[in-house]
Amino acid sequence: MSHEEKDYIQLLRSHGYRVTPQRLIVLDAVCEVGGHATLGAVIARVKMLDSTIDLSTIYRALDVWVEVGLVVVSDMGEQGKVYKIAGDSAHHHLICQSCGKVLTIRDDEFNPLLDHLQAKYGFILRADHLSLPGLCHDCAG
Amino acid sequence: MSHEEKDYIQLLRSHGYRVTPQRLIVLDAVCEVGGHATLGAVIARVKMLDSTIDLSTIYRALDVWVEVGLVVVSDMGEQGKVYKIAGDSAHHHLICQSCGKVLTIRDDEFNPLLDHLQAKYGFILRADHLSLPGLCHDCAG
DNA sequence: CTTTGTGCAAACACTTTGCAAGTCC
DNA sequence: GGACTTGCAAAGTGTTTGCACAAAG
Numbered sequence: 001m002s003h004e005e006k007d008y009i010q011l012l013r014s015h016g017y018r019v020t021p022q023r024l025i026v027l028d029a030v031c032e033v034g035g036h037a038t039l040g041a042v043i044a045r046v047k048m049l050d051s052t053i054d055l056s057t058i059y060r061a062l063d064v065w066v067e068v069g070l071v072v073v074s075d076m077g078e079q080g081k082v083y084k085i086a087g088d089s090a091h092h093h094l095i096c097q098s099c100g101k102v103l104t105i106r107d108d109e110f111n112p113l114l115d116h117l118q119a120k121y122g123f124i125l126r127a128d129h130l131s132l133p134g135l136c137h138d139c140a141g
Numbered sequence: 142m143s144h145e146e147k148d149y150i151q152l153l154r155s156h157g158y159r160v161t162p163q164r165l166i167v168l169d170a171v172c173e174v175g176g177h178a179t180l181g182a183v184i185a186r187v188k189m190l191d192s193t194i195d196l197s198t199i200y201r202a203l204d205v206w207v208e209v210g211l212v213v214v215s216d217m218g219e220q221g222k223v224y225k226i227a228g229d230s231a232h233h234h235l236i237c238q239s240c241g242k243v244l245t246i247r248d249d250e251f252n253p254l255l256d257h258l259q260a261k262y263g264f265i266l267r268a269d270h271l272s273l274p275g276l277c278h279d280c281a282g
Numbered sequence: 283c284t285t286t287g288t289g290c291a292a293a294c295a296c297t298t299t300g301c302a303a304g305t306c307c
Numbered sequence: 308g309g310a311c312t313t314g315c316a317a318a319g320t321g322t323t324t325g326c327a328c329a330a331a332g
Binding site: 094096097103105109110112113116117120121122123124125126127130132133134135136137140 | 235238244246253257258261262263266267274275278281
């Protein structure tokens with residue numbers, strides 16, 4: 001695994017949570033799925049690592065990791081919730097409604113919009129994972 | 142109700158659907174709730190208009206209206222699905238993660254972003270109802 | 283040893299489906 | 308009359324909760 005062991009153990013403890021194998025496995029699963037891990041993908045991965053872990057435990061463990069801030073979750077509507085390790089560079093997705101292709105764009109491409117919203121409404125956009133529907137180059141033609 | 146009666150009756154028929162009071166009531170409900178009608182709001186409204194209409198009928202009727210194109214649905218994740226009469230001017234929401242306040246912004250405020258995405262990726266943004274998370278003016282200070 | 287976490291089963295909310303009876307055309 | 312719809316009840320989903328036992332600190 002790519003994350004530092006001490007850090008997240010301290011993180012759990014400092015929030016009054018205990019360190020359990022189940023929680024570590026769930027965290028590993030999110031890591032290993034990588035990128036944007038859908039709930040289904042995380043569950044599948046956890047079950048692969050240890051099939052005796054209960055579904056409710058997975059839900060609870062994910063809540064804990066989100067609570068302590070090591071994992072961030074975003075609800076993408078149709079696609080359900082996706083989990084990822086906090087600190088990954090923010091980015092967004094362009095999803096083609098015709099062919100389903102997914103383009104990834106960097107967060108800073110939103111800066112003009114972000115500046116505009118802040119200037120006009122005082123609203124600070126804090127989206128680290130948007131999914132924007134539309135038509136890709138191939139399907140638009 | 143604000144919609145033309147003939148139009149949507151023809152619309153149903155032309156798609157091979159029958160005109161039933163239940164379907165009309167569901168359509169009315171979406172109209173009356175106005176703007177973005179959450180599923181819950183639509184259901185509540187329908188029940189108010191005629192409490193004998195079954196939940197399954199409401200779901201099926203909404204599917205029919207979406208199918209014929211008179212109603213559009215967007216899945217807003219956390220907030221669930223919202224329904225609205227097709228043809229309303231497109232716009233988007235800024236949702237404050239701290240206080241829950243919702244700001245509505247016009248679609249054309251996205252034009253710079255839209256142009257950028259089209260120029261750089263050939264991607265045509267087709268979002269008529271985005272929800273962007275962030276912090277509102279009051280909470281950001 | 284005390285407190286927290288787990289697995290299990292049951293409860294839950296939300297949505298869909300099968301079917302007989304009713305309705306639209 | 309014949310096909311489509313409805314209401315009802317039941318079955319699915321996906322997620323949460325209560326509780327006795329197990330594990331962490």
